[in-house]
Amino acid sequence: MAVTEQAVQQALQQVVDPNTGKDFVSGKQVRNLAIGAGAQGSDVSFDIELAYPAKSQHPALRAALIAAVRRVEGVSNVSVNIQTKVVAHAVQRGVQLLPGVRNIVAVASGKGGVGKSTTAANLALALAAEGARVGLLDADIYGPSQTMMMGVSGRPESTDGKTMNPMQNHGVQVMSIGLLVDPDQAMVWRGPMATQALEQMLRQTNWNDLDYLIVDMPPGTGDIQLTLSQRVPVTGAVIVTTPQDIALLDAKKGVSMFEKVGVPILGLVENMAVHICSNCGHIEHIFGVDGGKRMAAEQGMPYLGALPLSMQIRIQADSGKPSVVADPDSEVAGIYKNVARQVALAIAARNKDYSAKFPGISISKDT
Numbered sequence: 211m212a213v214t215e216q217a218v219q220q221a222l223q224q225v226v227d228p229n230t231g232k233d234f235v236s237g238k239q240v241r242n243l244a245i246g247a248g249a250q251g252s253d254v255s256f257d258i259e260l261a262y263p264a265k266s267q268h269p270a271l272r273a274a275l276i277a278a279v280r281r282v283e284g285v286s287n288v289s290v291n292i293q294t295k296v297v298a299h300a301v302q303r304g305v306q307l308l309p310g311v312r313n314i315v316a317v318a319s320g321k322g323g324v325g326k327s328t329t330a331a332n333l334a335l336a337l338a339a340e341g342a343r344v345g346l347l348d349a350d351i352y353g354p355s356q357t358m359m360m361g362v363s364g365r366p367e368s369t370d371g372k373t374m375n376p377m378q379n380h381g382v383q384v385m386s387i388g389l390l391v392d393p394d395q396a397m398v399w400r401g402p403m404a405t406q407a408l409e410q411m412l413r414q415t416n417w418n419d420l421d422y423l424i425v426d427m428p429p430g431t432g433d434i435q436l437t438l439s440q441r442v443p444v445t446g447a448v449i450v451t452t453p454q455d456i457a458l459l460d461a462k463k464g465v466s467m468f469e470k471v472g473v474p475i476l477g478l479v480e481n482m483a484v485h486i487c488s489n490c491g492h493i494e495h496i497f498g499v500d501g502g503k504r505m506a507a508e509q510g511m512p513y514l515g516a517l518p519l520s521m522q523i524r525i526q527a528d529s530g531k532p533s534v535v536a537d538p539d540s541e542v543a544g545i546y547k548n549v550a551r552q553v554a555l556a557i558a559a560r561n562k563d564y565s566a567k568f569p570g571i572s573i574s575k576d577t
């Protein structure tokens with residue numbers, strides 16, 4: 211009996227994407243389905259297009275898809291090609307996307323020193339490890355630390371005298387205010403000067419074909435942060451907090467700042483949630499219990515995960531190899547990867563950006 215396309219589609223409909231809970235046929239993710247005569251029956255080949263990076267899940271996914279299609283009578287060989295295509299999603303009204311950047315994720319915190327930069331670096335690296343094209347912009351003028359965390363130094367090159375090429379390490383394109391000015395000089399910038407410098411850095415960097423640009427925002431919710439969240443085309447924001455009341459209060463201010471300018475919150479990361487003694491393994495809730503989880507629930511936003519207060523996280527970040535690259539199979543790296551997956555899925559679920567599809571309107575003066 212000849213194998214029909216319909217039979218294959220029906221078989222594929224039984225395979226549910228564990229990340230989205232939907233099957234690939236209803237999601238219109240099956241492409242280039244071909245059925246040909248093989249040596250012992252029909253050979254089937256097709257592509258699956260994911261909207262988020264998931265390299266580590268490809269083997270299990272491929273096995274499930276092949277097993278499902280093999281159950282169709284008459285099928286012999288099955289070959290599957292899994293690809294990811296991240297598209298641009300909608301940003302604030304009236305703000306234009308950046309060339310070479312499909313989605314910008316702002317990583318923000320109300321309070322300083324809560325681990326925003328460490329989270330931003332590990333998030334960028336986790337997305338890159340899953341196969342995405344990723345950039346990291348260090349916009350933290352008060353304490354640019356991405357040069358150290360990502361292990362980059364020197365001056366960015368410019369071939370045309372107008373734009374700069376980002377640095378690259380661990381597979382991520384990096385630009386930091388720390389590469390351009392003496393950090394002590396940046397600290398004293400007043401509002402308008404700081405926002406101008408940050409916007410220039412964002413727009414004059416030759417970002418090369420990025421699925422995601424992670425922006426490590428300056429801590430706080432003042433004028434600089436507000437202006438940036440209005441002008442930078444942001445797909446969504448990730449809020450980092452520690453569980454103590456004061457940090458949570460500031461994190462709430464961060465949430466309302468983004469909501470005010472129409473940037474969706476992708477979720478909350480709770481950092482330094484518990485301390486695990488490196489000698490005896492005793493667990494202590496130094497900054498309180500479940501503060502972040504409660505806040506996420508109260509504000510109706512996703513809780514992306516909790517990182518422990520861990521000496522390894524600090525040592526690895528400070529040595530230019532954040533946990534996701536220093537120890538990719540560790541529990542901590544697993545938590546960061548899980549955060550990254552949820553961020554990518556939340557972005558994939560958002561409305562696409564169609565602005566590029568509309569023709570430009572030009573108004574000419576009739577003489």
Ligand SMILES: Nc1ncnc2c1ncn2[C@@H]1O[C@H](COP(=O)(O)OP(=O)(O)OP(=O)(O)O)[C@@H](O)[C@H]1O
Pocket residue numbers: 319321322323324325326327328329350352353355429481482517518519520521523524525527528
């Ligand atoms: N979970 C953690 N466990 C232990 N140390 C951590 C953890 N997260 C961050 N750190 C350390 O805490 C310090 C501050 O972290 P980080 O620079 O990421 O914070 P930040 O919120 O970006 O600060 P800033 O307000 O200066 O931008 C760093 O030395 C970092 O290595």
